[in-house]
């Protein structure tokens with residue numbers, strides 16, 4: 001099973017993935033947590049280029065192609081081999097992030113993005129995508145707190161520095177995707193406390209796993 005987490009900056013994906021993975025492992029599932037951009041050695045270098053705020057002059061096309069380059073490597077090196085070995089894969093962002101950030105928010109042609117995804121993904125789609133939804137001002141406040149709490153660590157804040165309206169388009173973009181494909185997406189209110197959000201996620205995933213087990217037997 002392939003599960004992806006999406007949402008605006010500061011929505012709490014990283015914490016929720018950690019909590020989910022530990023519950024799944026305790027239940028005996030073999031699972032890996034991965035992320036975009038940056039899950040492979042090459043991807044790690046691409047991430048540094050993408051998120052460095054000094055790269056303010058990066059062309060939208062450069063940005064789009066770098067995310068797709070990272071993804072091509074990620075799908076080939078990490079996701080497909082893990083799924084082939086019957087492991088659960090949980091990814092912190094995947095192709096929906098490009099549709100939303102580069103498409104809905106930056107204004108890239110959605111059909112062009114779809115075509116690139118046909119090449120890069122080779123038919124791979126998540127079984128379940130969880131959108132952690134919360135108001136933009138709450139997410140950005142959390143994101144800046146995290147960045148400022150780590151002095152000395154190279155800040156990955158090129159996107160946090162985008163205008164408020166950009167983040168509003170990201171949030172709306174995710175909610176639009178969830179409306180278009182309701183069977184794959186679940187929208188979770190991430191403005192609540194961590195444990196409440198975690199319980200919702202664990203229930204949704206548990207339900208999916210039971211359906212998948214029933215279909216297999």
Ligand code: TMP
Pocket residue numbers: 009036037051067092093094095096097098099101102159160
């Ligand atoms: P992260 O902060 O969740 O690790 O994601 C890094 C940033 O990259 C985040 O601001 C969202 C952005 N992003 C895109 O713009 N397009 C993409 O395809 C992906 C995967 C991330």
